[in-house]
Amino acid sequence: MIPTMKSCSSRSRGRSHAEVTAMNHSFLRRMALLAAIGFCCLAGCAEEEPETVRIGVALYQQDDTFLSTIVQNLEQQAKERETADRKLNLNIADGRGSQAAQNEQIERFLKQGYDVVCVNIVDRTAAAVLIDKARASNVPLIFFNREPVEEDLMRWDKVFYVGSDAEQSGLLQGGIVRDVWKADRGLIDRNGDGLLQYVMLEGEPGHQDTLLRTENSIKALTKAWVPVEKLANDSANWQRGQAHTRMAQWLKQIGQQVEVVFANNDDMALGAIDACFEAGMSEDQLPFVVGVDATPPALEAIAEGTLKGTVRNNASAQASAMLDLACALSAGEGLNGIEGLKNGKYIRTEYAVVTPENLDEFLP
Structure with a gap:
């Protein structure tokens, strides 16, 4: 309850007129301040929400x-x-x-x-x-x-x-392998037969990125007259675990013949590397593995030297x-x-x- 002027006066009995006047002025100033605060609060409430x-x-x-x-x-x-x-x-x-x-x-x-x-x-x-x-x-x-x-x-x-553009990603991925083959074939053609032996880890069946990356990664090689031989291909549905399983099976079947691993994405490329290490390979024995996406784990693998390249999907x-x-x-x-x-x-x-x-x- 706001005290009335009368109550203030009643409490001021025995004081001089100057003191009472000063008290009343102070009281009025406090009331004016409270009114201003109340107005500001109301104005703030009226502002539009973002x-x-x-x-x-x-x-x-x-x-x-x-x-x-x-x-x-x-x-x-x-x-x-x-x-x-x-x-x-x-x-x-x-x-x-x-x-x-x-x-x-x-x-x-x-x-x-x-x-x-x-x-x-x-x-x-x-x-x-x-x-x-x-x-x-x-x-x-x-x-x-x-x-x-x-x-x-x-x-x-x-x-x-x-x-x-998935076609672009396939061409660029194949281009990584092509450029190394042209510059220093021995880094890839380990058996020296003049053929690039590869396996292909594919994404989800029917997905446009799967189809276009698979086709164009190899097209980048054949257009540059790089002789290739496909040893195996299978879907791993973009998954690192599934790629690990597929690669482990291939290593048992064809072992050291695999020179290049094309993977439609980085997770599958990393799964292939996991399988190679699990099979007892050293880093120097790893095939030339490439992926697509440039995910943070893939960039780490490139820094470590296990993944040879990828294509950034921005x-x-x-x-x-x-x-x-x-x-x-x-x-x-x-x-x-x-x-x-x-x-x-x-x-x-x-x-x-x-x-x-x-x-x-x-x-x-």
Whole structure:
């Protein structure tokens, strides 16, 4: 309760008129200060809350090393982009390799009114169904890393793809081996027969990156007139453990004949190296192993000398492109200023070769 002037006066009996006047002035100043504080508080409550952009991110499998790198970049860059007026809220969902589970996760994002949904789709043939659901909810979709067919992307003008050119990655990976063969053939052709004997660890069957990396890595050699002999190939589904198993089987069957191991991604390349060490090989006895992605563990393996090269799949640039699109779409802005957007649908980042010679350029 605010004391009245009367109560102040009653407590001031016996004091001089000057003292009472001073007390009253002090009392009034305190009341004015309290009123000012109250006004400021009310004004603060009336300020608008910062805009929150809600972005759902649906992954085919979060324990994939490259995808986890994309997620780390998304989370870091989202924090860096926040301002007093705008917050970025990411919700990551792991489909664990199940399209049915991923469908449920995306439907939940749509029902909860997310501004944008980013999808690393489990089964690219399911894209049309997801696009139709998103269109019904008027929530833009950004596919990434796993590219739907063009026909599906054209179903709606608010569907996009962020990724890279798998053909380029295959050619660059093959180019690493080609350049070493041309410069110092003895580093690869250990039996001296003039043939490059290789095995191929492939990603998920039917995945466009699997097909294009497998085909073009060898094309880079044959176009340069490097004679090759395929000893074995099999799918290891992007997984280090599965690659370890496949390579262990090949070593028992064909042993020292393997001169080069092509792996469609770094995790499988590292699995092959694991199997070689488990079989008792020394570092000098390892075949020439190359991967794709330039994940942190792969860069460490290049520094150690066990992995001979990889091709960087630019996770940071892809995360940045996804956030560029998400922020523009949520704000209802035009997309003309989005860097790298082609045909109103695609943003493709460039690959880069990583070898011991230029490793320092790619280390954190």
